[in-house]
Amino acid sequence: MFRLSLLTFLSALLVWSPLGAKTIDVGATYTHKHPAQAIASANNGDVIILHKGTYVVKNLLINKSIILKGENQPVLDAQMKDFGITITASKVTVDGITIKNSARASMTDYAGIQAIKASHLTLKNNILINTYFGLHLAGIDSSLIENNTLTGNAPDDARSGNGIHLWQCNAISIRKNKISGHRDGIYFEFARFCHISQNISEKNFRYGLHFMFSDNDIYTNNIFRNNGTGVAVMYTKGIRMTGNIFADNWGSSAYGILLKDIGDSYITGNTFINNTVGIFMEGSSRINVTGNSFQNNGWALKLLANCAQDTFIRNKFNGNTFDVSTNGTVTLNYFKHNYWDKYTGYDLNRDGIGDIPYRPVSLYATIIEQMPYAVMLLRSFAVDLLDKAEKNIPSLTPDQLKDDSPLMKSPVQ
Amino acid sequence: MIEVKALTKNFGKLRVLKGVNISFHKGEVVSVIGPNGSGKTTLIKSILGMVIPDSGEILLDGKSINGQWKYRSKIGYMPQIGRYPDNMKIGQVFSMMRDLRTDATAPDESVLNSYKLPSLFDKTMRTLSGGTRQKVSAALAFLFNPDILILDEPTAGLDPLASEILKQHILEAKSQGKCILITSHIMSEVDELADRIVYMMDGEVAFDKTIKQIKEETGEERLGRAIANLMKTEHHA
Amino acid sequence: MLKVTKYVIYDIVRNRVLIAYTLFLLLIATSLFNMEEDPSKAIISLMSIVMIMVPLISIVFATTYFFNSYEFIELLVAQPLKRSTILLGEYIGVALSLSFAFLAGIGIPILLFDATATGFVLILSGTLLTLVFISLAFLSSVITRDKAKGIGTSLMLWFYFSIIYDALILMLLFTFSDYPLEQAMIPIASLNPIDLGRIVIMLKLDISALMGYTGALFKNFFGNAMGIFYTCGIMFIWIIVPLLCSIKVFNGKNL
Incomplete structure (x- = not known):
């Protein structure tokens, strides 16, 4: 009994604190007809309930720590003239609102929701339709972006902005969002210690995910599918990518994932399927690629010669046209215990490991690099x-690029 | 009925026919004779359209056969060596030929029956002796009641009785007004059957005379000797 | 024509080589599908075998059959039948029989184990190659009277199309690697029916890799149904042209 009442008290405290917070209703039948009026009369900690309806906004400014909550998904229409919402205060929540038709311009990054220099924001359950940028966060810390749906209608790459755009942010959690029809689905520049999970980013013009200088981020269980050129990440270290799916990226510069100058990172348990190139690695070092599945890609891996000390362990290579290709003759990377469907060796002692090494770079893959x-x-x-002749006596393919202990059976599904 | 005009044919450097002119008429049996390699078979095959001549033409009832194929329904051909699909049975060969010859009228099965071939219908062609093959060939040549019969060495390989039967059929065909062309090496047979002899030599017609003329000119009763005499005079002429 | 075909088929179905060929394909296909856990991998192995064996067997069998049925052809030529009718009838008979053997030997296992688009394209490509190589076999059969010479020509043609041609192309590419050869590649591939047959399958199997090419021509070719239509069209030319040539030669041939 005591425990229950304590819980009630605590939750009451949570709802009503800080003391004196009030709820303001906005809607056609209420005193406040427009959210701007409500914000003007609100204090920090107030809850504004936006009732069902369409509200024309011209850059709705939220400069107080309030909760803006939509009832039955009300619509804010920026009429292609301005931002939808701009948040400049911390501890703001925007929940359950549809924002549509932000302005488009080449000089200003118009967005559905823009947030500047704040922290502890919660943006969830919002639907963004036909916005130039979707969620544009600059200088934001410790915030949650969850369960939003962002659908851009841009006609082409040049006239589209990014879905979720982070610049100079820390500790942002981005979960369960669906992003499509933008230039880049998720774009980070200087976004650190972020956690990106269970998002679906597909059919964007350029990259499903694009980041640079964004160290120590974690990406788990996201799906990046059928984006113009896949996923490209650059100039970053300390990343962990696990359980993501990179699929259906076709094109002359389309990659499941392109790693450029990435260091000290983990790529584990991901699936790369039906991409022109599964992973393209350039100038990337100390990357641990483990337990991934590469299926039906043109090239599972393109590993440029300026990559070093990368390890590829217990990955599955199945149904790829080419397993690995490289542009040099030396390699400083390490392959071990991978499953290669093209392996034709034998396992006499039945320990599950092939008795002769597998050379994943075929002569023909090398020839094609030079003569497409x-x-x-x-x-x-x-x-x-x-190819058979070359496998037996390697001359043109890198001698050292081999898996000395290939697995006879796949370690992953 | 058949007119061969200035027919030439070369096989590579070998000149097989060097401008041959002959005509064949209804109701006569013409025997084309001559040494091996004189061009007899090539002439026959030209008439059948199996060999395409280099120049000259062949008219059948006044129409050139060049590039034609329908005229062959008027010809029954018995090859020197009858070759048939090995896997087929005799009966199948006959039913196939009937099936293929949609143009044919009522079949003439007299030869077929004279040789009692229906009793052998279940034998495969591969197992047949040369003589039985010849019987099949002869029966096929007569089968569609053609206006023209071209018989290449018809009795070679046939036993005497079978030869006799065939000769009877040839004479009967002649009496029906058919045009019959026979090549043969057997002079007694030629004497018996032919009205006219075309002697070929090195791709040319050495002479083209009726048997009566030949015998009169040489004064020989035996055809073989008569022809030998004739050749001597032709050569020295 | 179809009557001639009827008797050709009637003769061919009892041919031991044809039955052996069907069983051989059936054996290989079923054992590949049973050995490989992943049917798509079995398809790849099957493709390599089909690309080598089907042209070889088709061309050698058709040439041999043509010379073995010389008697039958002679018999027919003396009949009131057009020569083109006889040859086409023969062609259709051999084509139907060998296609049937291929469809029974390769098609049935594919339908049972891996009825995917790739599988169907393999069946299509193998059937077209069968027809092309019978066409080529007829051409090499009519240009000579000598059986050994005919089979020799056929074997040379097979060897040329399955190995020599590709090796030459590879050398050509090495020699002219500095030149823009993109435009030339599709015509070059069109000059070899085996290459075409393989490319149609590649359009299904390796599309991920093929889409990596920068040239617009390649992309248009590989990217849509055009590729398949084009290859099938050229394959038909490969069937028709040698066949028409062999009819022309046969029409003027002395038997």
Whole structure:
């Protein structure tokens, strides 16, 4: 009994604190017809309930620590003239609101919701339709972006902004959002210690995920699918990517994921499926690629010669046209215990590990790097003969790039 | 009925026919004779359209056969060596030919029956002796009641009785007004059957005379000797 | 024509080589599907075998059959039948029989184990290659009277299309690697039916990799149904042209 009353008290405290906070209703039948009026008359900690209806806004400014909550998904329409909402105060919540038709311009990053230099924001359950940028956060700390749906209608790459755009942010949690039709689905620049999980970013013009200088972020269980050029991440260290799916990225510069100057990171348990290139690595070092599944990609891995000390362990390579290709003859990376479907070796002692090494770089993959049009001869009998000869006596392919202990059975599904 | 005009044919450097002119008429049996390699078979195959001549033409009832194929329904051909699909049975060969010859009128099965071939219908072609094959060929040549019969060495390989039967059929065909062309090496047979002899030599017609003329000119009763005499005079002429 | 075909088929179905060919394909296909856990991988192995074996068997079988049925052809030529009718009838008969053997030997296992788009394209490509190589077999059969020479020509053609041609292309690419060869590649591939047959399958199997090419021509070719239509169209030319040539030669041939 005592425990229950304590809980009631605490939750009451949570709702009503700080002391004296009030609820303001906004709607056609209420005193306040427009959210701007309500914000003007609100104090920090007040809750503004926005009732169902469409409200024309011209950059609705939230400069107080309030909760703006939509009842039955009210609509804020910026009529292609300005921002939807701009948040300049901390401890603001925007919940359950549809924001549409932000302005578009090349000089200003108009957005559905813009937040500047604040912390402890919660943006959740919002629907953004036809906004230039979706959520544009600059200088924000310790905030939650959850369960928002962002649908851009931009006609092309040049006239579209990013879905979730973070600049100079820390400790942002981005969860369960759905982003499509933008330039980049999720874009980070100097966003650190962020946690990105269970988002779906698809059909964006450029990248599903694009970041640079954004150290120590964690990406788990996201889906990046069918984006113009996949995922590209650069100039960053200390990333963990686990359980993500990178799929259906086709094109001459489309990658499941492009890693450029990435260091000290983990890529674990992800699935790369139906991409022109699964992972493209350039100037990336000390990356631990473990337990991933590469399926039906053109190239599972393109590993440029300026990558070093990367380890590839217990990954599954299945149904890829080429497993690995590289542009040099030396390699300083390490392959061990991977499953290669093209491995034709044997396991006499039955320990599950092939007795002869597997060389994932085929001669033909090397030839194609230099003469792309030779792709026409792919799987030709003559080419197969060449590949077989080269596998036995490597001359053009990097001698050291091999898996000395390939697995006979796949370690992952 | 058939007119061969200035027919030439070369196989590579070998000149097989060097401007041959002959005509064949209804109701006569013409025997084309001559040494091996004189061009007899090539002439016959040209008439059948199996060999395409280099120049000259062949008219059948006044129409050139060049590039034509329908005229062949008027011809029954018995090859020197009858070759048939090995896997087929005799009966199947006949039913196939009937099936293929949609143009044919009422079949003439007299030869077929004279040789009692229906009793052998279940035998495969592969197992047949040369003589039985010849019987099949002969029966096929007569089967569609053609206006023209071209018989290449018809009795070679046939036993005497079978030869006799065939000769009877040839004479009967002649009496029906058919045009019959026979090549043969057997002079007694030629004497018996032919009205006219075309002697071929090195791709040319050495002479083209009726048997009566030949015998009169040479004064020989035996055809073989008569022809030998004739060749001597032709050569020295 | 179809009557000729009827008797060709009637003769061919009892041919031991044809039955052996069907069983051989059936054996290979079923054992591949049973050995590989992943049917798509079995398809890849099957493709390599189909690309080599089907042209070889088709061309050698058709050439041999043509010479073995010379008697039958001679018999027909003396009949009131057009020569083109005889040859086309023969072609259709051999084509139907070998296609049937291929469909039974490869098609049935594919339908049972991996009835995917890739599987269907493999069936299509194998059937077209069968028809092309019978066409080529007829051409090499009519240009000579000598059986050994005919089979020799057929084997040379097979060897040329399955190995020599690709090796030459590879050398060509090495030699002219500095030149923009993109435009040339599709015509070059079109000059070899085996390459075309393989490319149609690649359009299904390796589309992820093929989409990585920068050239607009490639992308248009690989990216849509055009690729398949184009290849099928060229394959038909590969069937028709040698066949028409062999009819032309056959029409003027002395038997």
